[in-house]
Amino acid sequence: MMKTLPEDFIFGGATAAYQCEGATRAGGKGPVAWDEFLEKQGRFTADPASDFYHQYPVDLELSRQFGVNGIRLSIAWSRIFPKGTGEVNQEGVQYYHDVLALAKEKGIQVFVTLHHFDTPKELFDKGDFLNRETIDAFVEYARFCFEEFGEVEYWSTFNEIYPIATNQYLNGTFPPGISYDLQKVIDCLHNMLYAHARVVNVFKDGGYRGQIGVVHSLETKYPATTSDEDVHAAFLDDALSIRMLLDGTFKGRYSAETMRALHEIAAENGLTIDFPEADFEEMEKAKDRNDYLGINHYQSHFVKAYHGESRIHHNGTGDKGTSSYAVKGIGERIYKEGLPRTDWDWLIYPKGLYDLLMRIKEDYPNYHAIYITENGMGYKDTFEDGKIFDEPRIDYVKQYMEALADAIADGVNVKGYFLWSLMDVFSWSNGYNKRYGLFYVDYDSQKRYPKLSAYWFKGLARTKEIKEKYEEEESYRQDKKVEE
Ligand code: BGP
Numbered sequence: 001m002m003k004t005l006p007e008d009f010i011f012g013g014a015t016a017a018y019q020c021e022g023a024t025r026a027g028g029k030g031p032v033a034w035d036e037f038l039e040k041q042g043r044f045t046a047d048p049a050s051d052f053y054h055q056y057p058v059d060l061e062l063s064r065q066f067g068v069n070g071i072r073l074s075i076a077w078s079r080i081f082p083k084g085t086g087e088v089n090q091e092g093v094q095y096y097h098d099v100l101a102l103a104k105e106k107g108i109q110v111f112v113t114l115h116h117f118d119t120p121k122e123l124f125d126k127g128d129f130l131n132r133e134t135i136d137a138f139v140e141y142a143r144f145c146f147e148e149f150g151e152v153e154y155w156s157t158f159n160e161i162y163p164i165a166t167n168q169y170l171n172g173t174f175p176p177g178i179s180y181d182l183q184k185v186i187d188c189l190h191n192m193l194y195a196h197a198r199v200v201n202v203f204k205d206g207g208y209r210g211q212i213g214v215v216h217s218l219e220t221k222y223p224a225t226t227s228d229e230d231v232h233a234a235f236l237d238d239a240l241s242i243r244m245l246l247d248g249t250f251k252g253r254y255s256a257e258t259m260r261a262l263h264e265i266a267a268e269n270g271l272t273i274d275f276p277e278a279d280f281e282e283m284e285k286a287k288d289r290n291d292y293l294g295i296n297h298y299q300s301h302f303v304k305a306y307h308g309e310s311r312i313h314h315n316g317t318g319d320k321g322t323s324s325y326a327v328k329g330i331g332e333r334i335y336k337e338g339l340p341r342t343d344w345d346w347l348i349y350p351k352g353l354y355d356l357l358m359r360i361k362e363d364y365p366n367y368h369a370i371y372i373t374e375n376g377m378g379y380k381d382t383f384e385d386g387k388i389f390d391e392p393r394i395d396y397v398k399q400y401m402e403a404l405a406d407a408i409a410d411g412v413n414v415k416g417y418f419l420w421s422l423m424d425v426f427s428w429s430n431g432y433n434k435r436y437g438l439f440y441v442d443y444d445s446q447k448r449y450p451k452l453s454a455y456w457f458k459g460l461a462r463t464k465e466i467k468e469k470y471e472e473e474e475s476y477r478q479d480k481k482v483e484e
Helices: 033-043 052-066 090-105 121-125 132-148 161-169 182-205 228-250 254-268 278-284 350-361 391-409 454-461 471-483
Strands: 010-013 070-074 109-115 154-157 211-217 221-223 292-296 300-306 309-311 324-326 331-334 370-374 414-420 439-442 447-450
Touching: 010 109, 010 370, 010 454, 033 292, 052 090, 070 414, 090 109, 090 221, 109 132, 121 132, 132 154, 132 182, 154 182, 154 292, 161 182, 161 211, 182 211, 182 228, 182 254, 182 278, 211 228, 211 370, 221 228, 228 254, 228 300, 228 331, 228 350, 292 350, 350 391, 370 391, 370 471, 391 414, 391 454, 454 471
Parallel strands: 010 070, 010 414, 070 109, 109 154, 154 211, 211 292, 221 300, 292 370, 370 414
Antiparallel strands: 300 331, 309 324, 324 331, 439 447
16 A cells, blocks of 8 residues: 655755855854864865855755755854854854745745754863763853744754764764763763753743754664573663663653663673762753654664673775674674665664654653654765766665654654755765765765655655655656666
């Protein structure tokens, strides 16, 4: 039977300031840790990226033309407060007003993230969210945005608290590039969950119009085998990467099971678990005030027990089969025979999304609404005479859309889907060969070229029926035949 999506569904495209804007030193923007981190690595930089700073009218017009009725973007904190606190940069403020106004004119709903991996450098260098002063600064920045950008209808506090903590302090792929420091991971997770709660409470107490939520990256965990050890490893990995985040957000404190897992991980790694009790008062006050949950979901993991020293290799090049991930006292993520994965070793397993959504409905009934704020496929697109036939991406998105439609049919309130990414953007730890967009970006000329997937997406947004092909694609596909 053909699967369908609701009439009022958002068919969106996602972006993030640092990955698309470019202009990292222009318009009065203050520095972020990434500028120096990438410069030192010497592989690639975020300039000009997709030059959204200047090209946004082009991207918004393409969105309109292709039925993309929602976009996700983030405000670069250091464009508003170049040092994180203190003086406001009016040029940055005006820039976002202009983008929001044009989106509105084109009938595109905008979801605004306050923090997408880009803490201003001054605050970052003092410990980022490990330093409680950053929390205060973040709350003030958020308050400023709520006052200033009254035109915004959907706010998200953070993008992906768990990947921030682990990429910064466990696998070292994000600045400050620290590896295997689980103490910092856990402290960072808690501090950011607390910061989220504070901002939600400021928003609700202040009576600002619009909705507020958070975007969590949630990658479903399964045991590698049915052995007790592996089942337990999956429980531990899940507790740190999913349950702690959802408990913190929707229960206002960590459940007994989460704490049991944290204490076990702590014992094996010599960590101290010590969360200030007062934080939970704030978190409890916020737990029912989230208007929605944003979920970024790309893949799932199969986990096996692991007690050796931690060892992680990040595949940041697209050389399939090069990644490995094993964390002491948590588990080792393995490849399941027969399951497809991308060139960056991300497992393609749509059932993981279905299971995740059903579990949230069950365990966190106060989630109110869910938006899939990111999903998509990193792929080495081939550009031939202005055309990009990205069938594997279409196939990936179609499968995940079907899982989503199944979950909706089974009672989960999912109200929208944002493809990562709207147009090709810069990828933090992979650079520019890992493309995700509906629109191909030629980074030299900054010209955009709709991919086959853009026509597919347009057909989907028009019909709300999940199909392999739509009439929108016909002439695009026709050209391929002639060329062949
Ligand atoms: C999410 C981030 C995005 C984006 C995406 C794809 O974690 O929110 O910013 O980068 O993942 O990841 P990557 O670029 O590493 O392939």
